Amino acid sequence: MAYGVFTMLSRLNNSCTPNAAATWNDDAQRMSLHALRPIATNEEITISYGQPLFATRAERRSYLKRTRGFDCICGACRSTDPSSDARREELKRLFTSIPFVPDPATGVKMVRISLHRQSLRRLSCDAMMANHVVQVLQALQTLRTEGIDLCADVLAYDAAQFCFAASDMKHGREWLEYAYDYKCRASGVESETAQYFAKCLQSSSPPDPLASHNRPMILWGPPS
Numbered sequence: 001m002a003y004g005v006f007t008m009l010s011r012l013n014n015s016c017t018p019n020a021a022a023t024w025n026d027d028a029q030r031m032s033l034h035a036l037r038p039i040a041t042n043e044e045i046t047i048s049y050g051q052p053l054f055a056t057r058a059e060r061r062s063y064l065k066r067t068r069g070f071d072c073i074c075g076a077c078r079s080t081d082p083s084s085d086a087r088r089e090e091l092k093r094l095f096t097s098i099p100f101v102p103d104p105a106t107g108v109k110m111v112r113i114s115l116h117r118q119s120l121r122r123l124s125c126d127a128m129m130a131n132h133v134v135q136v137l138q139a140l141q142t143l144r145t146e147g148i149d150l151c152a153d154v155l156a157y158d159a160a161q162f163c164f165a166a167s168d169m170k171h172g173r174e175w176l177e178y179a180y181d182y183k184c185r186a187s188g189v190e191s192e193t194a195q196y197f198a199k200c201l202q203s204s205s206p207p208d209p210l211a212s213h214n215r216p217m218i219l220w221g222p223p224s
């Protein structure tokens, strides 16, 4: 493990709806800063100091006070929007219930276990995978409404695995492209995760677990 002091980046202030993200690139031994959305002239560039973002205003402020010693007065914490806390709690709920699928093989295994356990074989798989993709779409929409431009790659990658596991190869690929495009924007094309997504896109198609079924399963692709 290495440590460093970054004289420029350490001057950036915190926000609970940051407009930029700092990423460490191990290969280049370099820290880079990327805009998460268009930043207006004279608008302050902000990053997250690592507080839980899927938490209420009181929880975030308490965390930052305890760990960093300041009262957060970012736009989200100053907002009087009564729905903000509910949206953050909804995001927490969605991120807890969407299973993490590290790779296509695990996704396929998930489907096989589900098929093995349930008698309504095809239906159970349809329902499970469709439900997870719907949750991903809900989470992306809620992130957008709340102004949090983070985590889209994690969600899109999971959605890709759900589609692959359900034999919807077309949408799986679209989700992978979405994850790659987002990560290039948010962390740079050289970032480890962007490189990983690029490798997934170049590799041969993942196994098609339901190829023997007559009816192809069509889920949903990423939002435009």
Ligand SMILES: [Zn+2]
Pocket (backbone or CB within 6 Å): 015, 016, 017, 060, 072, 073, 074, 075, 076, 077
């Ligand atoms: Zn805040």
